[in-house]
Amino acid sequence: MALLPADLLEPLAYDAVDLPRSAGAPRLSRAKRPLLRHIVIVDERGKRRTIDIPAERALTVFVDKRELVTLMTLGACPELLVLGYLLNQGLIARHADVDSIDVDWDVNAAAVKTRAGIEDFDAKTAHRVVTTGCGQGTVFGEAMAEVDAIELPAPTEARISHATLAVVLEQMRQRHSVHKQAGSVHGCALFKGSEMLVFVEDVGRHNAIDTIAGWMAVHDVAGGDKIFYTTGRLTSEMVMKAAKMGIPIVASRNGVTAMGHELATRLGMTLFGRASARRFLCYSGADRFEPEDGAGDVHAQAVAASASQ
Structure with missing residues (x-):
């Protein structure tokens, strides 16, 4: 069978290494949806042609039959998105608090069943803060109050070299993605050294990082020796989520806000921005950063290393 050109294949908006599920992980449905939709447009010359756009859809989350929030998502891995959202919002303490997550796209809903309910549900969901979150827009509770309880590995225990960061950036550059094919989405990835463990794209960077948080929880993956990459800007909320996931090193293709920088400095987190x-x-x-001599040759080394993986 002849292979289709890469630009005709639907890219993977969710891709992860195969790891065993952790004990007590919730039962998850598998309700992935098509990522792209074909539409006809008229270009600047008046010519009609067909292009792909991301298939954004609404997903309303119900926890123990109580409506919680509506997330706008591609639907690449909605169950992990919901689980990571609950964890990063502080509504559950660990994945074992959830018995099951069932997504039904016929009604655009995710039904979360917990094992013992959510303590102080009304209090935890009463305070909403408007944020810069793409496709999300609110957070629950006083997230900043949790900062002092977060402990990240010391700089001597979690480091990154120039060469490793270059390989990470080259892998992201080469990846066949929804963004390359259709635009209008953000991508996030988790690395151990230069090995990519999981890659997620969604309509907002917050959805993508929440999905990675869900994946880490289900597979009992710790963040202390990991590197997190995002195409989106590093706001205080993105920095806070990465810190809650235990990740000390974060890189972004975009920039860093003043509050994101202040929070990262307070936490002892390493932030790379404008990384391309x-x-x-x-x-x-x-x-935490180990610069190397001959930095001008690092890009060529990164291309060769990425091609061999």
Whole structure:
């Protein structure tokens, strides 16, 4: 059978290494939806042609039959998105608090069944804060109050070299993605060294990081020796989510906000921004970064290393 050109294949908006599920992981449905939709447009020359656009859809989350929130998502892995959302919002303490998550696209709903309910549900969901979250827009509770309880590995225990970061960036550059084919989405990935463990795209960067949080929980993956990459800007909320996931090193193709920088500095987190190809800026936590001599040759080394993986 002849292979289709890469631009005619639907890209993977969710891709992960195969790991065993952790004990007590909730039962999850598998309700992936098509990622792209074909539409006819008229270009600047008046020519009609068909293009792909991301298939954004609404998913309303019910926890123990109580409506919680509506998330706008591609639907690449909605169950992990919901689980990660509950964890990152502080509504559950661990994945074992959830018995099951069932997504039904006929009614655009996710039904979460907990094992013992959510303590102080009304209090935890009463305070909503408007944020810069793409496709999300609110957070519950006083997330900043949790900062002092977060402990990340010391700089001597979690480090990143110039060469490793270059390989990470090159892998992201080469990846066949929804963004390359249709635009209008954000991508996030989790690395251990230069090995990509999981990659997620969604209509908002918050959805993508929440999905990775769900994946980490289901597979009992710790964040202390990991690197998190995102195409989106590093706001205080994105930094906070990465910190709650235990990840000390974060890189973004985009920039860093003042509150994101302040929070990362307070937490001792390493932030790289404007990270693309050969160039990046280390905004905070430079004591984790290992620059190398001959930095001009690192890009070529990264291309070769990425091609061999």
